[in-house]
Amino acid sequence: xxxxxxxxxxxxxxxxxxxxxxxxxxxxxxxxxxxxxxxxxxxxxxxxxxxxxxxxxxxxxxxxxxxxxxxxxxxxxxxxxxxxxxxxxxxxxxxxxxxxxxxxxxxxxxxxxxxxxxxxxxxxxxxxxxxxxxxxxxxxxxxxxxxxxxxxxxxxxxxxxxxxxxxxxxxxxxxxxxx
Amino acid sequence: xxxxxxxxxxxxxxxxxxxxxxxxxxxxxxxxxxxxxxxxxxxxxxxxxxxxxxxxxxxxxxxxxxxxxxxxxxxxxxxxxxxxxxxxxxxxxxxxxxxxxxxxxxxxxxxxxxxxxxxxxxxxxxxxxxxxxxxxxxxxxxxxxxxxxxxxxxxxxxxxxxxxxxxxxxxxxxxxxxxxxxxxxxxxxxxxxxxxxxx
Numbered sequence: 001x002x003x004x005x006x007x008x009x010x011x012x013x014x015x016x017x018x019x020x021x022x023x024x025x026x027x028x029x030x031x032x033x034x035x036x037x038x039x040x041x042x043x044x045x046x047x048x049x050x051x052x053x054x055x056x057x058x059x060x061x062x063x064x065x066x067x068x069x070x071x072x073x074x075x076x077x078x079x080x081x082x083x084x085x086x087x088x089x090x091x092x093x094x095x096x097x098x099x100x101x102x103x104x105x106x107x108x109x110x111x112x113x114x115x116x117x118x119x120x121x122x123x124x125x126x127x128x129x130x131x132x133x134x135x136x137x138x139x140x141x142x143x144x145x146x147x148x149x150x151x152x153x154x155x156x157x158x159x160x161x162x163x164x165x166x167x168x169x170x171x172x173x174x175x176x177x178x179x
Numbered sequence: 180x181x182x183x184x185x186x187x188x189x190x191x192x193x194x195x196x197x198x199x200x201x202x203x204x205x206x207x208x209x210x211x212x213x214x215x216x217x218x219x220x221x222x223x224x225x226x227x228x229x230x231x232x233x234x235x236x237x238x239x240x241x242x243x244x245x246x247x248x249x250x251x252x253x254x255x256x257x258x259x260x261x262x263x264x265x266x267x268x269x270x271x272x273x274x275x276x277x278x279x280x281x282x283x284x285x286x287x288x289x290x291x292x293x294x295x296x297x298x299x300x301x302x303x304x305x306x307x308x309x310x311x312x313x314x315x316x317x318x319x320x321x322x323x324x325x326x327x328x329x330x331x332x333x334x335x336x337x338x339x340x341x342x343x344x345x346x347x348x349x350x351x352x353x354x355x356x357x358x359x360x361x362x363x364x365x366x367x368x369x370x371x372x373x374x375x376x377x378x
Contacts, residue, residue: 012205019202027198037199044201045211052208074288081292088361092368114192128369131285137193150284151372167189 011055014064018051022068025138029069032122032134033076047075062147069135069148077127093129093162096121117170132159223268230264233257237315252318259311266306290369297362300355 026047034040054071062070081087118137122130128149135145142156149156203211234257241253283291304310327333 015205015208023201024198027201028193028196031196041199041201045203048201048203049208049211049215052205053212070283070285070288073285074283077285077289077292081296111192114189115196118189118192126365127289128285137190139190139194148285150286155372171189171192 011052014055014058015048015052018055018064018068019048022065026068026072028138029072029076029134031119032130033079035119035123043076043079046079047072050075066144066147073127073131073134073148077131080127080130089124090126091124092126093133093159093166096124096162096166114171121166121170129159132156133163136160136163226267227264230260230262230267232260233263234260236260246322248318248321252315252321255311255315255318257315259308259315262308262311266308286369286372290366290373293362293366293369297359297366300359300362303355 027044030040030044030047034043051068051071054067058064058067080090122133125133128151131149132145132151135148140148142153142160145151145156145160146153151159237253237256237260241250241257244250244253299306323333324337327337
């Protein structure tokens with residue numbers, strides 16, 4: 001009985017800590033998986049709920065940050081997989097150039113437009129590549145992305161390189177951050 | 180026009196995007212978890228009710244049927260209703276993430292989701308009780324079909340139905356096969372990534 005109470009307290013305090021530290025990042029992550037505001041709110045709630053639940057069996061095999069991103073991405077992936085119409089049209093980053101409208105020659109006129117364009121790019125990708133681009137945009141290095149996704153450093157580097165090229169074309173980015 | 184705003188920095192745009200205030204207390208979380216469970220149970224109960232209703236309806240027809248073949252057909256359709264209810268209970272109930280999901284990497288999780296989908300598609304006949312259903316339907320219409328041999332006009336009237344059924348069946352198999360191939364291709368790609376990661 002006492003151990004259950006301790007476990008609950010630990011679960012709650014971990015959740016509070018995570019909501020405080022990663023709240024904004026989780027918000028952005030949800031945006032990468034759902035454009036519709038109402039559905040995104042539901043997704044975000046689901047992510048928070050599954051995170052809270054997951055802390056009952058958080059065994060510190062990985063860092064808290066890695067755990068949080070894994071759970072969040074996995075919940076969001078499940079969300080995408082449920083939407084058949086959307087799911088079947090997603091592409092790998094390697095095939096992105098073959099999509100109609102993937103060639104964005106002009107620069108965005110405002111932040112909102114640029115964010116919309118970025119969101120559109122992300123929404124076209126398959127879950128795994130979406131996780132990589134989101135992690136890259138969050139400023140993570142290759143080894144952190146590897147921990148979350150389970151891909152090798154070489155694969156991450158290759159995909160990040162591809163992502164950088166696309167971003168460069170879409171946003172006219174001068175100096176991209178080398179990881 | 181040259182862009183002077185920080186719009187050429189996707190990371191900055193991404194990280195500084197407007198936030199939607201979201202906060203859930205632990206009590207709200209508990210309430211949400213409870214509602215989530217209730218919703219899942221309601222879904223299962225709904226599916227079970229449909230299955231049982233189908234079963235009762237065809238069971239009633241089974242009792243009333245005169246022909247042996249029809250009786251067997253309605254009996255099978257009744258069983259398919261029960262089977263549907265059982266499968267709904269088995270597959271809809273665990274609507275949470277599996278216990279080990281958070282510990283798995285995104286790659287493992289995504290692959291397992293694709294495999295689950297592929298397996299579901301492979302066994303869709305068994306899982307949705309379609310085998311019982313079609314066999315039952317075949318038995319129910321068998322007496323009418325036999326009778327139509329003595330009345331070719333009746334047989335001609337049923338031709339469009341069977342034609343449509345055949346077209347649907349071929350299209351169903353084609354779409355199913357194509358979907359499975361696509362899923363398998365993606366699973367294989369992910370397995371290559373896993374091998375690369377392990378080496």
